[in-house]
Amino acid sequence: xxxxxxxxxxxxxxxxxxxxxxxxxxxxxxxxxxxxxxxxxxxxxxxxxxxxxxxxxxxxxxxxxxxxxxxxxxxxxxxxxxxxxxxxxxxxxxxxxxxxxxxxxxxxxxxxxxxxxxxxxxxxxxxxxxxxxxxxxxxxxxxxxxxxxxxxxxxxxxxxxxxxxxxxxxxxxxxxxxxxxxxxxxxxxxxxxxxxxxxxxxxxxxxxxxxxxxxxxxxxxxxxxxxxxxxxxxxxxxxxxxxxxxxxxxxxxxxxxxxxxxxxxxxxxxxxxxxxxxxxxxxxxxxxxxxxxxxxxxxxxxxxxxxxxxxxxxxxxxxxxxxxxxxxxxxxxxxxxxxxxxxxxxxxxxxxxxxxxxxxxxxxxxxxxxxxxxxxxxxxxxxxxxxxxxxxxxxxxxxxxxxxxxxxx
Numbered sequence: 001x002x003x004x005x006x007x008x009x010x011x012x013x014x015x016x017x018x019x020x021x022x023x024x025x026x027x028x029x030x031x032x033x034x035x036x037x038x039x040x041x042x043x044x045x046x047x048x049x050x051x052x053x054x055x056x057x058x059x060x061x062x063x064x065x066x067x068x069x070x071x072x073x074x075x076x077x078x079x080x081x082x083x084x085x086x087x088x089x090x091x092x093x094x095x096x097x098x099x100x101x102x103x104x105x106x107x108x109x110x111x112x113x114x115x116x117x118x119x120x121x122x123x124x125x126x127x128x129x130x131x132x133x134x135x136x137x138x139x140x141x142x143x144x145x146x147x148x149x150x151x152x153x154x155x156x157x158x159x160x161x162x163x164x165x166x167x168x169x170x171x172x173x174x175x176x177x178x179x180x181x182x183x184x185x186x187x188x189x190x191x192x193x194x195x196x197x198x199x200x201x202x203x204x205x206x207x208x209x210x211x212x213x214x215x216x217x218x219x220x221x222x223x224x225x226x227x228x229x230x231x232x233x234x235x236x237x238x239x240x241x242x243x244x245x246x247x248x249x250x251x252x253x254x255x256x257x258x259x260x261x262x263x264x265x266x267x268x269x270x271x272x273x274x275x276x277x278x279x280x281x282x283x284x285x286x287x288x289x290x291x292x293x294x295x296x297x298x299x300x301x302x303x304x305x306x307x308x309x310x311x312x313x314x315x316x317x318x319x320x321x322x323x324x325x326x327x328x329x330x331x332x333x334x335x336x337x338x339x340x341x342x343x344x345x346x347x348x349x350x351x352x353x354x355x356x357x358x359x360x361x362x363x364x365x366x367x368x369x370x371x372x373x374x375x376x377x378x379x380x381x382x383x384x385x386x387x388x389x390x391x392x393x394x395x396x397x398x399x400x401x402x403x404x405x406x407x408x409x
Contacts, residue, residue: 006032008394009124009134013037013107016366017140019061019383022103023391026063033107034126038096040144044165048193050086052185052271053379057233058087060099061384067099083216086273116335138363143324152290153320160300161318164190174198176316183207184268187321192277201282206289211269233381243374247385250374259346262371326368346371354393363390
């Protein structure tokens with residue numbers, strides 16, 4: 001039985017969902033938000049982790065730009081810098097909780113189990129069986145549905161192989177031999193934390209060499225240097241500046257180009273501050289691809305290809321720091337009528353200028369639309385653009401004026 005009607009249902013309560021809710025609330029758009037606040041960040045990232053983004057690029061978005069990470073750290077006496085000082089995971093999670101409170105956001109901590117079409121709107125079923133009628137639905141589900149295990153590892157039991165998102169505490173691996181597969185930040189930071197908590201670690205990476213992000217550029221550098229290599233929310237350089245600041249222009253590129261850039265730009269790399277915790281600390285085997293894996297008693301045996309040779313390695317456990325791959329089919333709560341009507345691009349949902357999908361009234365924000373709006377959608381920094389665009393569209397549909405926005409700091 002349908003228990004209520006609302007203009008908008010927001011599905012998800014991570015950085016994108018909370019930012020959108022802050023804008024909707026200020027605009028006076030009636031909404032209900034369902035999800036477990038910051039669940040991915042609290043339950044799927046290890047203690048001791050740091051954000052890869054710079055401090056200034058790690059704020060959620062509210063219309064007046066009052067509730068920034070910088071303001072939170074100043075108020076709570078926490079170390080902070082726009083550039084050069086990594087943001088601890090626990091600081092970011094507590095900041096987001098503070099943001100939610102300061103903005104007066106009401107999140108109903110239930111999971112959406114089904115979304116179906118209902119005439120011109122939607123029926124949204126949540127845990128416990130409640131059904132809510134909504135004119136529009138916004139998916140802000142992040143990446144938690146899309147953890148990727150390579151085929152060679154996918155058949156292993158979970159006691160021998162897990163994705164890096166399965167661990168919020170790596171202390172349990174102290175004294176054990178662990179192979180970490182991957183060459184990006186997740187793999188390298190997991191390996192560093194494992195090593196620092198007493199595990200024996202070996203990293204296996206297909207890439208011929210590890211890539212490391214450069215040091216942040218000095219904000220006070222001469223104008224000519226700033227013109228040659230601008231600094232932006234996703235890093236330095238003109239391409240990165242474009243991805244950071246012009247997702248609307250990115251949307252105008254040919255679809256094939258967008259899908260390629262979303263997949264390849266800002267590829268696997270470690271943060272500059274992580275490098276000293278990896279190099280020389282434990283074995284890192286680059287140019288080594290895992291081609292097969294099987295249980296070997298209580299351990300796991302890996303077949304690894306390196307150049308023209310093959311070798312076998314054993315470990316107590318394998319952690320796959322192999323990232324996430326969007327796949328609309330894994331959003332099991334979407335009714336089949338919706339899934340079949342969704343236009344996709346590179347496995348992700350294709351959306352238009354206001355983040356509306358090919359299903360009228362269904363909007364999608366965050367990493368799931370990176371092939372539409374670019375790599376910035378994979379980072380907290382993109383939440384502001386998404387929140388503003390979606391709020392403007394939804395407010396216009398209900399005849400409400402959108403409040404003036406503060407300039408981004």
